[in-house]
Amino acid sequence: RKEVEQDPGPFNVPEGATVAFNCTYSNSASQSFFWYRQDCRKEPKLLMSVYSSGNEDGRFTAQLNRASQYISLLIRDSKLSDSATYLCVVYTSGYSTLTFGKGTMLLVSP
Amino acid sequence: DAMVIQNPRYQVTQFGKPVTLSCSQTLNHNVMYWYQQKSSQAPKLLFHYYDKDFNNEADTPDNFQSRRPNTSFCFLDIRSPGLGDAAMYLCATSRLSGKDTQYFGPGTRLTVL
Numbered sequence: 001r002k003e004v005e006q007d008p009g010p011f012n013v014p015e016g017a018t019v020a021f022n023c024t025y026s027n028s029a030s031q032s033f034f035w036y037r038q039d040c041r042k043e044p045k046l047l048m049s050v051y052s053s054g055n056e057d058g059r060f061t062a063q064l065n066r067a068s069q070y071i072s073l074l075i076r077d078s079k080l081s082d083s084a085t086y087l088c089v090v091y092t093s094g095y096s097t098l099t100f101g102k103g104t105m106l107l108v109s110p
Numbered sequence: 111d112a113m114v115i116q117n118p119r120y121q122v123t124q125f126g127k128p129v130t131l132s133c134s135q136t137l138n139h140n141v142m143y144w145y146q147q148k149s150s151q152a153p154k155l156l157f158h159y160y161d162k163d164f165n166n167e168a169d170t171p172d173n174f175q176s177r178r179p180n181t182s183f184c185f186l187d188i189r190s191p192g193l194g195d196a197a198m199y200l201c202a203t204s205r206l207s208g209k210d211t212q213y214f215g216p217g218t219r220l221t222v223l
Contacts, residue, residue, distance in 0.1 A: 042217075044153065097208040102150065
């Protein structure tokens with residue numbers, strides 16, 4: 001079983017739409033969770049950390065469900081500039097580094 | 111104000127010809143990482159350093175070596191590149207430990223002819 005699984009997409013949405021991505025992780029000992037964004041042929045950059053209580057940053061909302069071992073990212077009022085690949089990233093104690101998912105591609109069209 | 115710098119940005123080498131990729135950071139971070147990323151795949155960790163302490167991933171081929179001569183610099187040496195080694199190589203840093211935010215350089219895209 002893959003450690004971090006994501007739907008690769010692409011998710012094609014019009015500007016202004018709301019879109020949600022899910023990610024599942026296999027190790028119940030995982031303790032820290034993040035969403036990174038990667039633009040085409042660029043490096044990954046931290047979008048936001050994911051906290052147990054859920055957290056919001058502008059149009060972006062991240063949620064964590066430990067019981068079901070999944071993380072979600074909700075993007076409201078999509079912009080053209082949101083087009084990118086969104087990487088789900090997990091830190092598991094004992095592994096000493098982050099584990100990246102393959103990413104979900106989002107394409108926002110006019 | 112680049113914080114993690116990689117050189118060169120594009121590298122073309124011939125099959126079997128050794129190549130060295132470099133990474134430098136101005137963040138004074140303790141941890142440095144090398145990842146390999148192929149198209150539509152997750153970044154794959156090759157190795158990382160906690161300060162001078164080298165950590166090799168179990169499935170990193172022997173063909174890949176690394177050096178960290180000081181806090182700021184880290185090198186990736188590919189001794190005999192094969193066609194399957196063509197990829198984007200990403201360097202990253204984090205402040206103190208593996209769970210801290212990672213800051214990536216722009217990557218070096220390696221082509222093997």
